[in-house]
Amino acid sequence: MKRVVLPLCLLLVSILSRGSEAAVSCNAVVANLYPCAVYVAQGGTIPGSCCTGIRMLNGQAKSASDRQGVCRCIKSALGGVSYSSKNLKNAATLPAKCGVKLPYKIDPSTNCNSIK
Incomplete structure (x- = not known):
């Protein structure tokens, strides 16, 4: 458990330390995605929150x-901490499991500039 909690804490710190790149700040991203950290x-089970x-x-x-x-914001956070392939898979499958269609994949290799 400690091996998982430390990277998640580092993820949150790295997100919080970055400035806003668009109308949705990285702080808003953290606030909205924080309940997903345990999953x-x-x-x-994915928490309803x-x-x-x-x-x-979205x-x-x-x-x-x-x-x-x-x-x-998500990509820089994923790139700043080492995650297992299982952790990355869990993150990538969250939108679909929550019934949300994102215009990009949650993955460190995503080209954010190509998003329309």
């Missing part, structure tokens, strides 16, 4: 610039 780390956060974040990112900013 990403351990799997199991996690899906609510993903829906809210709704707040109205323009291409907003969506690109959210993507960059």
Whole structure:
């Protein structure tokens, strides 16, 4: 458990330390995705508040610039900490499991500039 909690804490610190790139700030991304941290780390049942956060974040990112900013925030956080392939898979599958269609994949290799 400690091996999972430390990377998640580092993820949150790295997100919080970055400035806003679009109308949706990285602080808003953290606030909306924070309830998802346990699922990403351990799997199991997705908290309802996690899906609510993903829906809210998707709704707040109205323009291409907003969506690109959210993507960059998530991508930089994923790139700043070592995650297992299982953790990355859990993160990538969250939107679909919550019934939200994002215009990008949650993955460190996503090209955020290509998001429309």
